[in-house]
Amino acid sequence: xxxxxxxxxxxxxxxxxxxxxxxxxxxxxxxxxxxxxxxxxxxxxxxxxxxxxxxxxxxxxxxxxxxxxxxxxxxxxxxxxxxxxxxxxxxxxxxxxxxxxxxxxxxxxxxxxxxxxxxxxxxxxxxxxxxxxxxxxxxxxxxxxxxxxxxxxxxxxxxxxxxxxxxxxxxxxxxxxxxxxxxxxxxxxxxxxxxxxxxxxxxxxxxxxxxxxxxxxxxxxxxxxxxxxxxxxxxxxxxxxxxxxxxxxxxxxxxxxxxxxxxxxxxxxxxxxxxxxxxxx
Amino acid sequence: xxxxxxxxxxxxxxxxxxxxxxxxxxxxxxxxxxxxxxxxxxxxxxxxxxxxxxxxxxxxxxxxxxxxxxxxxxxxxxxxxxxxxxxxxxxxxxxxxxxxxxxxxxxxxxxxxxxxxxxxxxxxxxxxxxxxxxxxxxxxxxxxxxxxxxxxxxxxxxxxxxxxxxxxxxxxxxxxxxxxxxxxxxxxxxxxxxxxxxxxxxxxxxxxxxxxxxxxxxxxxxxxxxxxxxxxxxxxxxxxxxxxxxxxxxxxxxxxxxxxxxxxxxxxxxxxxxxxxxxxxxxxxxxxxxxxxxxxxxxxxxxxxxxxxxxxxxxxxxxxxxxxxxxxxxxxxxxxxxxxxxxxxxxxxxxxxxxxxxxxxxxxxxxxxxxxxxxxxxxxxxxxxxxxxxxxxxxxxxxxxxxxxxxxxxxxxxxxxxxxxxxxxxxxxx
Numbered sequence: 168x169x170x171x172x173x174x175x176x177x178x179x180x181x182x183x184x185x186x187x188x189x190x191x192x193x194x195x196x197x198x199x200x201x202x203x204x205x206x207x208x209x210x211x212x213x214x215x216x217x218x219x220x221x222x223x224x225x226x227x228x229x230x231x232x233x234x235x236x237x238x239x240x241x242x243x244x245x246x247x248x249x250x251x252x253x254x255x256x257x258x259x260x261x262x263x264x265x266x267x268x269x270x271x272x273x274x275x276x277x278x279x280x281x282x283x284x285x286x287x288x289x290x291x292x293x294x295x296x297x298x299x300x301x302x303x304x305x306x307x308x309x310x311x312x313x314x315x316x317x318x319x320x321x322x323x324x325x326x327x328x329x330x331x332x333x334x335x336x337x338x339x340x341x342x343x344x345x346x347x348x349x350x351x352x353x354x355x356x357x358x359x360x361x362x363x364x365x366x367x368x369x370x371x372x373x374x375x376x377x378x379x380x381x382x383x384x385x386x387x388x389x390x391x392x393x394x395x396x397x398x399x400x401x402x403x404x405x406x407x408x409x410x411x412x413x414x415x416x417x418x419x420x421x422x423x424x425x426x427x428x429x430x431x432x433x434x435x436x437x438x439x440x441x442x443x444x445x446x447x448x
Numbered sequence: 449x450x451x452x453x454x455x456x457x458x459x460x461x462x463x464x465x466x467x468x469x470x471x472x473x474x475x476x477x478x479x480x481x482x483x484x485x486x487x488x489x490x491x492x493x494x495x496x497x498x499x500x501x502x503x504x505x506x507x508x509x510x511x512x513x514x515x516x517x518x519x520x521x522x523x524x525x526x527x528x529x530x531x532x533x534x535x536x537x538x539x540x541x542x543x544x545x546x547x548x549x550x551x552x553x554x555x556x557x558x559x560x561x562x563x564x565x566x567x568x569x570x571x572x573x574x575x576x577x578x579x580x581x582x583x584x585x586x587x588x589x590x591x592x593x594x595x596x597x598x599x600x601x602x603x604x605x606x607x608x609x610x611x612x613x614x615x616x617x618x619x620x621x622x623x624x625x626x627x628x629x630x631x632x633x634x635x636x637x638x639x640x641x642x643x644x645x646x647x648x649x650x651x652x653x654x655x656x657x658x659x660x661x662x663x664x665x666x667x668x669x670x671x672x673x674x675x676x677x678x679x680x681x682x683x684x685x686x687x688x689x690x691x692x693x694x695x696x697x698x699x700x701x702x703x704x705x706x707x708x709x710x711x712x713x714x715x716x717x718x719x720x721x722x723x724x725x726x727x728x729x730x731x732x733x734x735x736x737x738x739x740x741x742x743x744x745x746x747x748x749x750x751x752x753x754x755x756x757x758x759x760x761x762x763x764x765x766x767x768x769x770x771x772x773x774x775x776x777x778x779x780x781x782x783x784x785x786x787x788x789x790x791x792x793x794x795x796x797x798x799x800x801x802x803x804x805x806x807x808x809x810x811x812x813x814x815x816x817x818x819x820x821x822x823x824x825x826x827x828x829x830x831x832x833x834x835x836x837x838x839x840x841x842x843x844x845x846x847x848x849x850x851x852x853x854x855x856x857x858x859x860x861x862x863x864x865x866x867x868x869x870x871x872x873x874x875x876x877x878x
Contacts, residue, residue, distance in 0.1 A: 208724070301528035345763050384524045
């Protein structure tokens with residue numbers, strides 16, 4: 168029996184209500200943030216709160232760039248998130264490839280250990296890791312911001328799942344053609360891993376971009392901060408004068424731009440990558 | 449040839465002497481971390497004066513910074529053996545974190561002897577909240593006492609007068625509520641409850657840090673405060689907010705619409721909450737003393753807030769750090785300048801006689817000399833004590849207060865559950 172292609176109109180209507188409500192709940196705060204970045208403080212607190220500004224003023228943006236080391240925070244965030252993303256993609260794909268396609272002693276135990284490490288909450292590792300960074304003299308250095316996070320267990324697991332799909336015959340053919348193992352990885356495996364790399368890249372970039380507690384502990388001095396820590400301190404810096412709500416909104420708006428851009432352009436890979444990786448064992 | 453050699457030799461000696469003179473000026477970098485930029489502003493100004501007056505022989509660099517989440521950073525540094533700043537501003541609500549495992553005593557200087565006779569010049573309650581096992585570890589930055597911030601036009605529009613006692617508050621509040629106006633708000637924040645509780649004479653912990661909230665006298669006081677709140681909430685005299693709402697635009701909108709006539713809050717509330725968020729309400733506000741209990745028991749005011757400045761024990765400049773705190777916070781002139789420059793009220797009782805404090809007519813309050821209101825009760829600032837278990841008490845109160853507000857938990861159950869939770873936690877740790 169053929170299934171009817173006509174969906175129940177009530178179900179369609181309810182579906183639209185749920186989806187539109189969800190979209191509004193998600194988008195309205197962002198819209199409010201963006202609108203507020205063009206308003207004065209008095210206008211920000213006017214009711215109803217979501218109306219567009221009476222006059223579009225860039226004063227908050229100018230004041231943000233003049234009064235704070237926002238450009239430094241932005242540069243630092245881009246540098247740390249970019250470096251962490253590239254290194255994570257390299258190390259995770261390499262390790263994932265090894266776990267998927269090589270046989271070596273203790274492989275299963277090692278993989279089990281790796282997976283079980285994901286059960287350890289981040290908060291538990293924080294202080295020991297900080298002590299380690301302190302003892303090797305890496306506090307307030309870019310190394311401490313990037314290197315401890317370039318081989319996450321989740322990333323290795325995700326890459327392994329994708330690498331499992333690489334046909335072994337392809338690797339054997341490459342070997343017969345005289346390719347080294349690393350060249351096989353670069354020229355045969357990496358192109359096939361592309362959707363997974365996109366998903367892991369976005370995940371890593373977002374994690375690093377939004378990271379708060381680690382940079383808070385590691386970084387010292389205003390110009391060395393990242394965006395989340397710098398923006399969080401803006402109110403305290405302005406103590407005694409009116410809270411710079413407009414500047415904070417401008418900072419948050421600019422801060423969300425790379426995240427939105429990255430996500431819009433590669434969301435197809437992100438969703439496909441995550442769902443594909445989730446079902447291959 | 450000999451002449452040239454002699455000249456060169458003399459020149460060399462002269463250069464060495466000059467270098468020696470330059471080196472005689474010692475280089476010192478003094479560091480300060482705080483959560484509030486105003487302290488950076490204040491101490492930067494004082495440091496320049498102090499250095500020029502008392503230490504012209506030292507070449508100072510003042511590295512004073514606002515550090516986001518400063519206590520998390522400091523406690524992490526302590527765990528890792530990273531250096532601490534010479535001077536640290538510890539917000540009083542964070543002080544219990546430093547009391548855990550005696551961190552405060554291990555890492556910071558016991559200031560008791562250094563304070564000496566100046567102890568008696570300052571409102572006592574401003575010392576006790578930085579007390580740990582009999583020692584004082586912080587010098588407080590402001591009075592933080594409580595009064596009634598109100599809008600006379602709103603009260604007038606509902607035919608209400610400023611209440612001076614809690615029974616007047618309930619009576620006036622009930623009548624005003626019938627016309628759609630609440631006199632003040634309360635919230636589920638445990639500090640709000642503590643503010644009322646301390647005014648009535650209650651104590652959560654004693655001088656030794658023992659939990660005394662469960663003792664009969666304190667339990668009774670807690671029930672009296674909750675009874676006042678119950679009556680006020682039921683009649684509409686009190687509006688209720690959750691903590692999340694309390695610092696947002698919601699109360700400001702209600703002030704502007706006349707739905708809320710004012711708030712019973714600490715001195716900083718006007719400068720740091722109302723003024724910045726409602727600049728257009730300048731001239732519409734006044735301050736009156738906090739209503740008192742009708743039976744005359746309790747105090748004329750209460751307290752909420754403060755930041756204690758501590759000196760790091762491992763600092764190579766601990767002595768200089770203390771000197772600067774003393775110069776800024778424990779001199780008459782420093783106290784007055786602190787009020788003039790960053791708006792924090794003096795903690796030194798005699799400073800309330802200074803015309804720059806009591807004579808200042810703030811245009812935001814219609815030219816009212818508001819310093820006089822704070823001066824009235826400066827000797828009545830509640831004395832209270834901290835404990836590492838304060839956070840447990842705070843959480844227990846805050847979690848239950850919304851249930852009390854909506855009537856699904858009665859006062860006795862709330863108090864008894866809080867007592868049980870804190871005592872249980874203390875018993876578990878011991």
